Amino acid sequence: MQIRISRAAWIAGLTLFITAVCAIFWLCVALFSAIIMMPYVDPSLEWGALSETLNRGIGSILIGGRFHFTRKLQLLYSALEAFFMEFGLHMLVSLFLIFVAININMLNTKLSGNIVAFAFVLFDFCFYGLGMPYAVYYFSPVSLCNLNMLDAYNTTVFPSVTYAFALLGSLNVLLIAGARIQARKIEIA
Structure with missing residues (x-):
């Protein structure tokens, strides 16, 4: 049995599904991080003593971690503000990478879109901390x-x-919008 839908509805459904999956993924990451850190921090909406201690320079070097909440970030934003901004930015970047892969994969049958999306991530990890020119950011x-x-x-x-x-x-x-335009050219079963 086949259900026929319009291409616009297909793209809208795909977009909503991908957005929901990204939101669930990043919420799970936040939840699991909170569960793992639960024994070490007090429940609060402010920066905990552990995070402040770890970000005072040598703490992060000693345990080999790369923390996303530096001392500068702690002074600029509350923990809740930083969480929601990071969550929003990670959602938008995730959606960007997924839609890059989808758009390129719609152009041909190979998985070259996945390679291009991976190249965006690899580029950032290769040059992070090596003094990239500010224009690259x-x-x-x-x-x-x-x-x-x-x-x-x-x-x-x-x-x-x-x-x-x-x-x-x-x-x-x-x-x-590019996926919507490209969807006109493909057969949807």
């Missing part, structure tokens, strides 16, 4: 999901938080 969507790389007050050469949300949101809208 304006064009690397994966770098934009790190609040430490964004300028909260527009006083440095790094991209602002508003720029990150606007760029990632507009890229996602363009990729969804």
